[in-house]
């Protein structure tokens with residue numbers, strides 16, 4: 015099976031460790047994941063702001079970069095959702111039948127990380143060790159666009175040493191929402207503050223989620239509030255083992 | 264106004280250019296199935312609305328109804344099969360006159376178990392809509408064979424040409440902090456007498 | 461007397477004001493929390509809720525796709541049943557018909573059962589201008605009307621008020637327009653409801669003209685349906701001699717049997733009950749029972765504009781249950797007034813722009829009043845994909861500005877981003893520039909993130925919207941793609957993928973943000 019990593023534009027530029035964690039994790043599970051360097055972005059930042067034409071080049075690069083792979087794995091519910099549900103609208107808008115059929119080919123191959131692990135590889139115990147108290151925020155797009163259900167939870171529950179604390183009102187949006195976070199900054203912060211309060215209520219050391227975008231928002235609030243709670247991507251927790259554990263204080 | 268009609272229809276047609284409308288009614292999944300528990304379910308669901316539910320045999324109906332009535336005047340529709348002593352048969356009472364009446368006794372057309380609903384079609388034994396609305400106590404006599412399992416069964420059994428009133432418990436509101444409170448403009452007490460056998 | 465929404469500021473500004481009102485936020489959080497739980501409970505007890513939703517969507521879809529035919533059937537049946545049918549292109553025409561009917565009967569007042577359509581057309585204000593008083597009889601509408609307030613929710617227009625505020629409004633205002641509130645009025649909901657009963661009863665008993673909307677209009681049988689709780693609807697539909705119903709053209713349901721999924725979906729989605737206390741149906745005039753003169757006004761007022769939008773037309777399936785409002789995290793925090801329309805919340809954010817058209821700043825701000833979390837779509841009983849329509853409407857807003865000689869800074873940024881994403885080499889260059897920023901920040905920025913990563917504090921300019929309340933991690937010195945290229949995916953780096961250059965001293969594996 016030829017597997018490609020779609021690292022996402024955000025992780026690429028701001029959180030390269032998330033991409034490295036996916037590589038570590040998949041190699042440990044025997045998957046030699048490739049990173050097609052022609053990839054850029056799924057197009058979602060433009061689409062969700064209403065700039066559909068501006069998303070067309072990104073969608074073109076996406077289908078080109080991942081052409082010929084059997085599976086594309088991405089550490090983001092949001093980008094997987096965009097690839098599976100939005101790209102065909104962009105192709106239609108571009109009025110390009112070749113692009114449309116390329117999208118039809120690629121989009122079903124795109125899996126969010128937890129889906130890939132549980133559904134494609136068939137594992138829930140990935141051999142991770144993470145001796146910390148953790149709470150998990152299910153991000154909206156992974157929950158409602160993709161329907162990842164309890165897959166991330168099952169993966170976390172199988173991590174040795176990890177203590178999982180229930181996050182109150184977990185299913186409620188954190189308020190990130192792409193450009194919503196700046197266009198409606200006050201509302202976004204009000205939503206995020208409630209999420210951050212719920213995170214603090216759990217007493218967890220680490221907040222885990224499957225989308226760096228939501229984490230940068232909630233984490234930005236937790237940090238400004240000097241809460242001491244750190245945020246980690248699901249991939250980073252699953253990549254941790256005894257050897258690497260001491261790095262995570 | 265004739266212009267408005269023509270303009271709206273033209274705008275609708277323009278908006279729908281190229282759209283195919285399906286001719287057949289859309290199918291709906293079946294409701295809960297009929298079974299030996301249907302009547303129990305009905306009684307349980309009516310009681311959930313904080314209505315009073317009593318079950319009795321045919322020979323006890325008159326007494327059960329009488330016991331459910333408050334002090335004061337009672338109005339009944341023409342054709343009510345239950346004898347209510349001292350009740351006035353509606354002969355076109357005004358709204359003001361009805362406001363002075365304490366209670367009304369009616370039958371119903373259909374009752375729905377799943378939702379705990381009684382439906383009046385305001386035919387004989389049920390009376391005009393106003394008489395079961397203005398008095399503060401409504402005693403409704405439901406025959407066990409009038410209870411159907413779910414909403415689709417009720418729709419199939421009812422005649423849309425008649426005015427219908429679907430009643431699920433006493434009048435209620437959730438308008439203050441979304442807390443349910445029973446008793447606003449409609450009858451504040453609903454008393455359902457279920458006749459078995 | 462009552463206020464209208466004209467001239468409301470754009471959403472972000474209105475939201476800021478609302479967010480600052482802590483009492484409002486408390487009231488909303490409490491009320492939406494209660495109703496969400498109730499809905500979830502009664503929905504969970506239905507086997508095959510999803511099939512029911514699909515059926516509900518299918519019925520409304522079929523109704524809309526054949527709307528012209530269904531409207532004609534409805535008109536024919538209503539007329540045959542003794543009703544008079546009017547058509548109104550806009551608010552003004554609809555209000556004029558109601559005023560005309562009231563005046564023809566010499567009525568200087570009408571009693572109203574809550575109806576979104578009459579709120580949408582500003583009927584009360586129009587009647588007032590004609591010297592006809594319109595009495596709202598739904599408890600929440602009464603609270604809004606007496607409080608000279610604006611509605612903030614589809615189902616519970618006074619959701620922003622708590623019991624203490626309602627008591628205060630009743631004590632102060634009931635006496636001005638009719639029977640006063642009792643002196644010993646408490647703030648118990650049951651006591652407040654009883655006061656409303658006493659206050660309105662005299663109005664019901666003397667009213668000669670009733671005004672309603674309709675939840676559904678069955679074409680095949682000429683039947684209107686009103687779904688309610690308090691019995692005020694039954695009063696308005698039954699006691700007056702004359703009844704006028706204002707019905708949006710999208711309310712049509714083709715056949716009687718197709719009411720089925722809708723009557724099962726609506727109460728559970730709306731008030732979280734298996735069935736609402738009262739549903740009234742009537743098919744024109746019934747001799748000897750109820751109003752003997754029945755008018756039905758079929759209202760367009762922007763609905764055909766919405767219908768013409770291929771993506772947006774699904775919004776016309778809406779049965780006004782308000783479930784989407786109750787689960788919306790944005791609505792929960794800012795309330796209904798910020799949307800500047802009688803239709804607030806997620807459905808309001810699409811219905812307003814679809815019916816009015818985009819183009820003014822307030823309307824154009826509505827499609828952006830969402831984080832696209834999808835909670836609305838998840839609960840909508842007729843499966844309106846609100847996030848899809850929001851994104852579609854955003855694109856309409858953007859497209860309308862495409863030809864401007866001086867593009868907005870956002871458009872410039874988006875074009876730039878789109879351009880960079882069009883080619884991995886360009887993106888790599890941009891990332892290298894940001895890595896440079898990161899190195900500088902790494903030296904200068906404050907080190908506030910747990911775990912030691914440098915963070916940007918408060919940024920000036922456009923970054924301020926982010927950093928007003930949130931830290932932002934400084935860009936890393938090396939992007940993922942740079943790392944991959946430099947190390948051949950970690951293979952050339954001794955197989956390391958733990959996030960650091962082999963030559964760097966400390967290892968920081970967890971990302972903090």
Ligand code: SF4
Nearest residue numbers: 778779781782784840
């Ligand atoms: S959009 Fe859907 S959920 Fe919202 S009010 Fe309409 S029917 Fe209800």
